[in-house]
Amino acid sequence: MPQPRITTIGFDADDTLWQNESFFRLTQDRFTALLADFADPDHLHDRLLAAERRNLGHYGFGVKGFTLSMIETAIEVTEGRVPATVIADLMAAGREMLEHPIELLPHARQAVEAMARSHRVLLITKGDLLDQERKLAQSGLGDLFHGVEIVSDKTAAAYARIFARHGDGAQRALMVGNSLKSDVIPVIEAGGFGVHVPHGLTWALERADPPTDHPRFSLLEHLGELPDLVSRLD
Template sequence: MAGTITTIGFDADDTLWQNERFFRMTQARFADLLAEFADPDHLMERLLEAERRNLGQYGFGIKGFVLSMIETAIDVTEERVPASVIRDLLAAGQEMLRHPIELMPQAREAVEALAADYRILLITKGDLLDQERKLAQSGLGEVFDGVEIVSDKTAPRYGAIFARHGEGAERAMMVGNSLRSDVIPAIEAGAWGVFVPHDLTWELEHAEPPRHHARFAELQHLGDLPALIASLDGA
């Protein structure tokens, strides 16, 4: 593993497999259930406020999302939300937790191509049981040299992960679809941050791309990753 980079971390949701589209589908269902109480735009604003407010208590993932929907439903209906709506929201969350994994285009090919020459990590946040389920169903579990399921992604956490599993952040790269979680804190830790945009990204993950930073790169899809890394290692 000679070269500049020895360790590559991959985000999971919306980087290796689809995730946000199922949240959007459930949000549409939520809007239909509450249509007589609030218009969709106002309802989504209130839901986003609840999600932001609850992150510190519930963390990231489907379970916190469902609780935020229930809280929003209670608030916008002034505590008049029918029990049947609460039941439907719980059912929607359970359906999300059972949804089959759908890998992103070229995800398997990119991870498997790099696994022979680099230390490959999965670094994801969210609910432990749900992320373990998705990893098991993805068929990629055996490819990773390490798996880190964390409550949040910060520069100190990336530094600790890359020190524990590799040779430090300076010789590591983090690949993901979230500028706020995957790219910017990894760069702050000293690693490369590679942004692979997804057409659906949760509003709380948005940030300005650090385009002028020497360790920032942006790719259209994961299929371009091996060539990028080869160019960096050959520089």
């Protein structure tokens, strides 16, 4: 009997299994409203994005780094005159994001359950450790995964290590996620299969061009299509 081509499947978490970016957008709107007397929305957006990009190496991905970047931007655009009440409101907004209930995306549970019956399934996510652990616990999906990896960044080398540790190497692994930059392209570079499931909202720093001509790249409309794709690839 022939062996399956794919033995291990990795799932991204934020905006693949549950909502995430929409909460950042709502908080950014709140940030814009709080600083409306100091700068227009487009300027604030550009300054905040620049701060986030600049701070990734210091704070990493996630709510805490985003909150610190909002505070830093508020100080910059007001030339140090930002009211303490605004800083307090921004900190409160960050805490609310860290406490927001998990909202699973359509087909998320069914896709993980289906894949777990026939393959090793991993959760591979990046960001703040405590926040990601909280979201996984609240999602109700934790018991379905054979392994969980929370990494500081998603690179080809990171995927190679993860799939070697939990499976049969990247060549026999598939990663599914909403981010071309983090979930698809580096997995393909490591020798695996990259499956893109677009989300309606994508953080500007996660955008990239799809590797449409690569034989190990696939595009799905939603997670419900994943089992059929894996069957075809196997």
